C-alpha cells in the first residue's frame with residue numbers, strides 16, 4: 001500500500017514535469033547523488049526556473065546539483081568555507097549547487113532551500129536579498145507544479161508502532 005502510493009506520486013511528479021511546453025533545461029542539468037525521488041524533485045524545481053535561466057546572457061546555462069549525505073555535506077561545506085549556511089550552498093563560478101540530504105526532510109525545507117539557491121543562479125548574484133526575490137517566484141510555481149511524495153508532506157518522525 002505504502003510503496004504503491006510512492007509509485008503513484010512519482011508518476012504524478014513525472015507527468016507534471018512533462019506538462020511544460022517550452023524547451024526544458026533538463027539536458028543542461030546534471031544531478032549527482034541523492035535518491036531518485038530527491039533527484040526528481042530537484043529537477044522539477046529547476047525546470048520551474050528554466051524560463052529565468054533562458055533570459056540570462058550567454059549560451060551556457062548548464063548547472064549541476066549535488067546531493068550529499070549530511071555528514072559529507074558538512075565536510076564539503078567547510079572545504080568551500082561556506083560557513084553561514086546549514087543545508088545548502090551554491091558556487092556560481094563552477095555552476096554547482098550543493099544540497100544536504102536534510103533538505104529533503106520535508107517539503108517546506110525543499111521549497112525554502114532549492115528555490116533560494118536557484119535564485120542565486122538566475123540573478124547571478126551572491127546576495128541573499130537578490131536570490132530571495134527570484135526565489136519567491138520560483139517557490140510559488142514549484143508549489144503548484146512539483147508534487148512531492150506524501151512522506152515529504154507529512155513526515156513521520158516518530159512512527160507509531162503497529163498494535164494488534
Ligand SMILES: [Zn+2]
Pocket residue numbers: 116117120127128131
Ligand atoms: Zn543564499
